[in-house]
Amino acid sequence: MVAPSNVTRGRGIAFLASYLPRKCGIATFTHDLSSAVLRQCDGDQRVTVVAMNDRPEGYDYPERVKFEVRQGHQIDYARAADFLNFSRIDVLSLQHEYGIFGGNWGGNVLGLLRDLNRPVVVTCHTVLANPLPDQKAVFDEILARADRVVVMTRKALEFISDVYHVGEAKAVLIPHGIHDVPFIDPNYYKDKFGVEGRRVLLTFGLLSRNKGIEDMIEALPRIVERHPRVTYVVLGATHPAVVQEEGESYRLELQRRVRDLHLEDHVLFHPRFVELDELLEYIGASDLFVAPYHNMDQITSGALSYAMGAGKAVVATPFWHAEELLAEGRGALVPPHDPEALAREVNALLDDEVALTAMRKRAYIHCRGTVWPAVARSYLGVFDDVRNHVMPRRPRASALRRPISATNVPTPRLDHLARLCDDTGPAHHARYTVPQWRHGYRLEDAAAYVVTCAKFHDVFSLPQAQRLTEVNVALLQTLIGDGTQVHEGLDYGRRPLGPASAVAVGKALWALGYLVQHRSSALAQSAIDSFHDLVGRRGELSDARAAAYGALGAANYLARFPGASEFKRLLGRYVDRVRAVVGEDWVEAWPAADWPLPVQVLSVAAVALQDPDLRKDVDRTLEVLIERTGGGRNFVRERDGEDESPVSAAVFIDAVGAVFQDRRDKALLGPIRAAADWFLGANRLGQSLYDFGTGGCHDALTPAGLNANQGTEASVFCLLSFLTLHQLAALDAEKAGATD
Secondary structure, eight states, rough: OOHHHHHHHOOOOOEOOOOOOOOSSSHHHHHHHHHHHHHHHHSEEEEEEEEEEOOOOOOOTTEEEEEEETTTTTHHHHHHHHHHHSSOEEEEEEEEEETTTOOGGGTTHHHHHHHHHHHHEEEOOOOOOOOOHHHHHHHHHHHHHOOOEEEESHHHHHHHHHHHHHOOHHHHHOOOOOOOOOOOHHHHEEEGOOOOTTTEEEESSBBBGGGGGGHHHHHHHHHHHHTTTTEEEEEEEEEEEHHHHHHHHHHHHHHHHHHHHTTTTTTTOOOOOHHHHHHHHHHHHOOOEEESSSSTTOOHHHHHHHHHHHOOOEEOOOOHHHHHHHTTSSEEETTTTTTTHHHHHHHHHHHHHHHHHHHHHHHHHHHHGGBHEEEEEEHHHHHHHHHHHHHOOOOOOHOOOOSSSSTOOOOOOOHHHHOOOHHHOOOOOEEEEEGGGGEEHHHHHHHHHHHHHHHHHHOOHHHHHHHHHHHHHHHHHHHHSSSSBBBSEEEOOOBBSSBBBHHHHHHHHHHHHHHHTOOOOOHHHHHHHHHHHHHHHHOOOOOOOHHHHHHHHHHHHHHHTTTHHOOOOOOHHHHHHHHHHOOTTTHHHHHSTTTTTHHHHHHHHHHHHHHHHHHHHHHHHHHHHHHTTTTTTTOOOOTTTOOOHHHHHHHHHHHHHHHHHHOOOOGGGHHHHHHHEEEHOOTTTTTOOOOOTTOOSSSSSTTTOOOSSHHHHHHHHHHHHHHHHHHHTSSSSSTTOOOO
């Protein structure tokens, strides 16, 4: 290993991770690692942190954070790559954990890695033995783009080799770091927490149901019966993702169980974030650290490392990291979901002070090689090796050279959609930018809102998008009922209008199908029920346009439940109705502005049904579509006069985009780019239909100029196509036709 001063002097290191210093009851790995590296650099300030923001207001980061990335915004990842490429940085240390980065399984970070011109060292905080296909695809590319891959346990090293096929020369084992604290008597700190004279059991870290704290509470009566002066301390706030999903219900359940078992004098909940010094005092005051976790696949536990590094006896379930660290008498393992075994092991250690102290000492001695200075030196050795042996890469503005990237497509905004929607749903029309409520609400508008806002939430994780989705789901379900009598809409007094058209029903199926695969489990379950009701009573759509939207819904449903044979047959019937009208002049024959829709339907159906004949139909209709639009540059039809609708351009982007996602044919990116530019002024009038000021879209391009109104249909479909552009921008640059 090279001496630290030789490794880093005059060179730069950047860290990319969720960087929340001293948050959640335990110091974050990146904070401590970057601090330790900085100390090993003899104060060299060229240790830079690029931090993630998973909430709109961000965090109050320290000065060392030089760049912030919004989790769901792909453009931020591209800008971060530019920032690092043109800064004095020699290597990037990327901390990978599921949930840190936005996109499908954190796929947004691939946009940064594809554009980065610096060596990358990836530290894997979680390595799954049996990943889902999408998880593995994203993680495989991250590992492929890394110059070195750091894991923290031998088990992770095994998985990296066997499951992800990372070679020995690329994979490095560096244990999780710990703080160098003295081996002291726990009684030294107990008076600070009001537990002097008591035996203290501790669990700390972010609270969630997989922590198994309920098992420890169930074990306490047996422990207290034998050791009446026991206190169990539960330290840490509830995980933010858990709070968002279910609030504090888990903690309240635990507290209720404590009362039921009359353990109020033996359990202390400290639901807060603590600074490092206070955390180490909590650990120091404990006699035993308890980790009754339910997830046996946990490959790394910072809490376990910190507790052992402080010389604490440990009782844990045999999750992977615990099995490795607690071997050879350094701790006790108990089966998960087994309060009796927990009580037995804790009692045995509290009964035998000699055994307890011996276990503490074995843990403390074992961890001395993983104190932060030693871990930092190991990382610096890896950084230096990479810097010296990885071929230099010349700077290039690759994102700008791609036809579609997050830096050269508009970032969608919800301002205008929020303006057009009240607590019931969206206005059917707008005058200029003002909603015209006298026209009431429509089922088809609510359906389009649901798809667009749910997709916005999937791409950007914006709470406002979730709120708009929920409002329109409520309207959708009000109008659908049980599917027996579906209403076209409501007037402004919220009185039902007449029966819904077939197209409105088809759009409702489209929206419900999209929600079935939406990340919000509550909305998905509700959508499944409504989808079944609607299909059961109104599922046979004879109108081709209605069937087209129904087909999109059925395909989305099958993306979540691919084995649902009933809906495969339904999709087949819908597609047959679309195929029946796609003749020689189907563009002129299609009855509405969404005339590129058949290409999208045929493409998604070909993927869902794996039908080679459908793929031939896709080829035929796609060729016509691209030819008739001049490669995505104009959207005039004879039946529409000289008006061009933004709905046509938006559906064109979704249609050709669907084919591209299936085939990854880079020749398709030109027409998609042209259609995107049509919105932005590359049209026959040279005027932008998209209004960057309002976030809305003009209703039409007419011979006299822009239609001044920015109505619901145009704005929703425009935004939907921009979201599709951002999803396409997240695809592999090489497969998207980038050039060096």
